[in-house]
Amino acid sequence: MLAGRATANIVRRPFYGQDLILQMDAIGVGSLPITVLIGFFSGVIMALQMSRALSQYGATGQVGQITAITLVREMGPVLTALLIAGRNASGIASELGSMKVSEQIDAMRALGTDPVKKLVTPRLLAMCVTLPLLTIIADFVGLIGGYMVAVPLLRLTTGAQYWNNAWRSLEYNDIAQGLLKPFLFAVIIALVGCLYGMRTSGGTQGVGKATTQAVVVASVWIFIVTAVITRIFVNL
Amino acid sequence: MPRQEPKERRCILKFEEVSVIFEEGHAILDRVSFEIWSGETRILLGAAGSGKTVMMKIALGLLRPTHGKVYVFGEDVTGFDERKWFDVRSYIGVLFQEGGLFDSLTVEENVAYPLLNQARFMAGGKKPTAESVRPDVQEALNFVELGKTMSKFPSELSGGMRRRVGIARGSVTDPELFLYDSPTAGLDPITANTIITLLIKDRELRNTTTVIITHRFQDGHLLANFRYNPEKEKLEKLPSASPFLERTKFMVMQNGRLVFEGTEAELAISRDPYISKFSMHPATKVS
Ligand SMILES: Nc1ncnc2c1ncn2[C@@H]1O[C@H](COP(=O)(O)OP(=O)(O)O)[C@@H](O)[C@H]1O
Ligand SMILES: [Mg+2]
Numbered sequence: 001m002l003a004g005r006a007t008a009n010i011v012r013r014p015f016y017g018q019d020l021i022l023q024m025d026a027i028g029v030g031s032l033p034i035t036v037l038i039g040f041f042s043g044v045i046m047a048l049q050m051s052r053a054l055s056q057y058g059a060t061g062q063v064g065q066i067t068a069i070t071l072v073r074e075m076g077p078v079l080t081a082l083l084i085a086g087r088n089a090s091g092i093a094s095e096l097g098s099m100k101v102s103e104q105i106d107a108m109r110a111l112g113t114d115p116v117k118k119l120v121t122p123r124l125l126a127m128c129v130t131l132p133l134l135t136i137i138a139d140f141v142g143l144i145g146g147y148m149v150a151v152p153l154l155r156l157t158t159g160a161q162y163w164n165n166a167w168r169s170l171e172y173n174d175i176a177q178g179l180l181k182p183f184l185f186a187v188i189i190a191l192v193g194c195l196y197g198m199r200t201s202g203g204t205q206g207v208g209k210a211t212t213q214a215v216v217v218a219s220v221w222i223f224i225v226t227a228v229i230t231r232i233f234v235n236l
Numbered sequence: 237m238p239r240q241e242p243k244e245r246r247c248i249l250k251f252e253e254v255s256v257i258f259e260e261g262h263a264i265l266d267r268v269s270f271e272i273w274s275g276e277t278r279i280l281l282g283a284a285g286s287g288k289t290v291m292m293k294i295a296l297g298l299l300r301p302t303h304g305k306v307y308v309f310g311e312d313v314t315g316f317d318e319r320k321w322f323d324v325r326s327y328i329g330v331l332f333q334e335g336g337l338f339d340s341l342t343v344e345e346n347v348a349y350p351l352l353n354q355a356r357f358m359a360g361g362k363k364p365t366a367e368s369v370r371p372d373v374q375e376a377l378n379f380v381e382l383g384k385t386m387s388k389f390p391s392e393l394s395g396g397m398r399r400r401v402g403i404a405r406g407s408v409t410d411p412e413l414f415l416y417d418s419p420t421a422g423l424d425p426i427t428a429n430t431i432i433t434l435l436i437k438d439r440e441l442r443n444t445t446t447v448i449i450t451h452r453f454q455d456g457h458l459l460a461n462f463r464y465n466p467e468k469e470k471l472e473k474l475p476s477a478s479p480f481l482e483r484t485k486f487m488v489m490q491n492g493r494l495v496f497e498g499t500e501a502e503l504a505i506s507r508d509p510y511i512s513k514f515s516m517h518p519a520t521k522v523s
Contacts, residue, residue, distance in 0.1 A: 107336030112354035
């Protein structure tokens with residue numbers, strides 16, 4: 001129901017553009033450094049792990065392909081989403097939760113604004129725009145991480161071969177999957193964060209509880225959804 | 237400009253057998269009925285958890301009654317949707333128990349908020365702006381003697397000052413009904429008395445119908461027995477035969493039920509041990 005109301009508000013006046021910019025800044029720009037860091041190291045780790053397995057089959061030239069596919073299909077979207085869930089589902093839940101217990105949400109309704117429109121819609125939109133972008137950045141930086149391991153460090157392959165291999169291995173299917181997932185995760189993170197925040201009761205203690213619950217529930221749903229999507233795409 | 241005395245008294249708020257049940261078998265409000273008429277002051281007393289805040293939120297449409305009917309400004313609002321409520325609420329001022337000030341906005345932005353967001357002020361196609369409402373905001377803040385704190389954030393203010401900002405935000409729209417939820421809770425007696433003085437002043441100058449939730453019987457006593465004299469700019473005690481005395485009534489809530497409704501004198505002679513906890517009880521206190 002929250003999802004419906006928040007989505008309907010996207011096309012309804014008044015539109016709180018400033019809140020949207022603010023949220024995109026908080027979610028996107030704020031999460032960029034950590035996303036880059038985690039993306040880079042997941043690429044590094046993937047390449048390191050794969051280097052041993054691939055060398056057993058004498059297929060070290062395939063390292064670019066393996067890294068690209070795992071990153072774009074699964075690791076990039078899921079790791080980024082988990083990161084953002086930890087950082088922003090909790091942030092949203094605690095912010096809205098403290099607004100709830102200090103009666104700011106009631107005050108909004110009493111003073112002429114719809115809290116769903118003012119609080120939920122900008123967060124949902126901002127998340128849907130920024131999470132896919134962050135995921136693309138994480139994927140790309142991850143490929144660079146894999147390259148660092150595969151080429152200068154372990155000399156498994158040449159730079160040209162790595163990038164060529166990585167690029168050609170990605171099919172439309174992978175890209176679609178790699179973009180659909182972060183979009184759905186964004187919806188999960190934003191709505192779970194808002195829902196648990198706005199349902200907070202029981203003072204400051206309640207805010208702590210809502211925050212923890214939001215992260216746990218969002219993370220669980222991320223895994224459930226990724227499993228379902230992967231299952232669908234495997235059959236395609 | 238003080239609002240003119242209305243030509244006819246009208247029913248501002250009416251509850252008809254209102255019950256609120258969140259979970260089966262336990263009523264937060266239990267068949268509460270009362271009427272408040274224009275110009276009246278109603279003091280709502282009761283232990284913590286007795287349902288005072290829930291009652292106020294029903295009157296604002298923030299919570300829905302499970303049973304019963306609610307009338308605001310003479311209109312049956314029981315089945316109103318959120319859009320219709322927005323209109324009703326724009327004539328109601330409110331001070332929340334927890335303050336409800338937006339902590340991401342400055343004092344000025346907080347007080348301007350209802351003027352910039354309530355549909356009633358958008359009529360005629362002219363959208364108010366921060367500049368266009370500034371004089372009203374300044375006046376409301378001057379009224380609570382906080383005219384110099386416009387650009388501060390609520391977190392930089394003391395508890396008493398935050399309450400006053402809340403009063404300014406509630407009164408800036410010149411509401412017909414003002415609901416104060418525990419305006420003096422957690423304040424020292426001197427600050428509490430300044431707040432009550434403000435409420436008496438506001439009630440006098442605007443002729444606002446006022447509902448005050450409190451657990452301090454001093455608050456009720458002041459509100460019932462004093463008026464603000466605009467010439468002398470101070471409070472003065474009402475003479476014992478004043479018709480104004482009749483305008484302030486007390487209500488006592490106990491576990492979601494309305495167990496008392498009457499004047500201060502009637503409250504004072506109540507023999508009920510729960511109800512008498514909220515009165516000055518001159519008889520027993522002297523002896
Ligand atoms: N949204 C809600 N959901 C469930 N119970 C509530 C809700 N709001 C208030 N209550 C319960 O209703 C009772 C009355 O609360 P309240 O009106 O806040 O009391 P008070 O008289 O102290 O203002 C309390 O027991 C409280 O726990
Ligand atoms: Mg209360």
